[in-house]
Amino acid sequence: MRAMTIADVEAVLALEQSVQPYPWTRGNFCDALASGYLCYVDEQAGLLRGYAVWMPGVDEAELLNIAVAGAEQRKGVGRRLLAAMRELGAARDWARVFLEVRAGNTPAIA
Numbered sequence: 890m891r892a893m894t895i896a897d898v899e900a901v902l903a904l905e906q907s908v909q910p911y912p913w914t915r916g917n918f919c920d921a922l923a924s925g926y927l928c929y930v931d932e933q934a935g936l937l938r939g940y941a942v943w944m945p946g947v948d949e950a951e952l953l954n955i956a957v958a959g960a961e962q963r964k965g966v967g968r969r970l971l972a973a974m975r976e977l978g979a980a981r982d983w984a985r986v987f988l989e990v991r992a993g994n995t996p997a998i999a
Contacts, residue, residue, distance in 0.1 A: 893928035
């Protein structure tokens with residue numbers, strides 16, 4: 890797990906487009922990085938397995954986007970991304986974290 894950089898955007902965008910029905914654009918990811926949002930990637934042996942983008946506030950944060958590559962789903966990648974953010978939240982004294990999930994996003998709800 891590491892912080893996302895601008896060099897990761899093309900791979901992140903490809904993953905996003907492969908799994909999201911309403912994908913973010915390159916501009917969305919670049920804006921998130923430029924705005925200081927907490928953007929993290931999970932990779933193994935150079936393979937991007939997942940990413941998460943959080944918008945921090947004073948005492949809370951909102952998970953704006955999270956995705957896991959199709960072949961890596963159900964292997965704990967999303968859980969690790971969320972755990973990393975929980976640790977950051979504890980260090981920043983976040984009182985709460987928000988997550989909105991589309992009703993039709995069955996994999997996320999499961």
